[in-house]
Amino acid sequence: MRATNTKTGWRAAFPPAAERKAARQCDHPGCAHEGEFRAPQARDRLNDYYWFCLGHVREYNAAWNYYAGMSADEIEVEVRHDTTWQRPTWPLGMKGCTRRFTFTVNDPFEVFGTESAEEQRQRVRPLTPEEEAMKVLELVETPTLKGLKARYKELVKRHHPDANNGDKAAEERFKTINQAYNTLKASLIA
Numbered sequence: 694m695r696a697t698n699t700k701t702g703w704r705a706a707f708p709p710a711a712e713r714k715a716a717r718q719c720d721h722p723g724c725a726h727e728g729e730f731r732a733p734q735a736r737d738r739l740n741d742y743y744w745f746c747l748g749h750v751r752e753y754n755a756a757w758n759y760y761a762g763m764s765a766d767e768i769e770v771e772v773r774h775d776t777t778w779q780r781p782t783w784p785l786g787m788k789g790c791t792r793r794f795t796f797t798v799n800d801p802f803e804v805f806g807t808e809s810a811e812e813q814r815q816r817v818r819p820l821t822p823e824e825e826a827m828k829v830l831e832l833v834e835t836p837t838l839k840g841l842k843a844r845y846k847e848l849v850k851r852h853h854p855d856a857n858n859g860d861k862a863a864e865e866r867f868k869t870i871n872q873a874y875n876t877l878k879a880s881l882i883a
């Protein structure tokens with residue numbers, strides 16, 4: 694224990710618990726708020742934290758790019774090591790993707806009769822896993838492997854749970870993106 698500075702005295706060196714807790718200041722330069730929220734300093738130093746007030750932790754998280762400087766392949770390896778990825782509750786559906794493709798059929802002879810638009814949609818063949826994956830990654834045409842990796846990097850950066858304050862919907866979206874990426878990558882390599 695450090696010797697008590699005679700100028701500040703015992704009380705200043707060992708303030709009561711309540712005061713000690715309040716003493717941690719936000720690490721954002723010039724901010725006088727209490728640093729209540731912690732944020733990792735860097736990807737390779739996840740145990741070193743900054744302490745921020747709510748406003749500044751949000752700002753920090755939004756700007757945080759966990760994957761800075763990594764290639765798509767490295768990101769993929771990292772994600773596989775992520776405990777989130779290992780969870781057994783992998784969503785098989787298309788959670789987070791509410792967009793539906795609509796198909797319009799040119800039918801001058803009314804072959805399809807009075808079939809409703811909904812019936813027509815259901816009759817259209819279901820999407821292949823690759824087409825579903827393209828939907829998730831918001832791609833309109835089959836990408837090159839390079840193009841796919843670039844798109845993947847962009848999306849994981851935006852949807853990483855750390856960049857979204859651990860938001861549940863973002864986490865699901867993140868998983869869906871990784872799944873879609875792996876599906877498409879496998880089909881491009883095959």
Ligand SMILES: [Zn+2]
Pocket residue numbers: 719720721724725726745746747748749
């Ligand atoms: Zn602050």
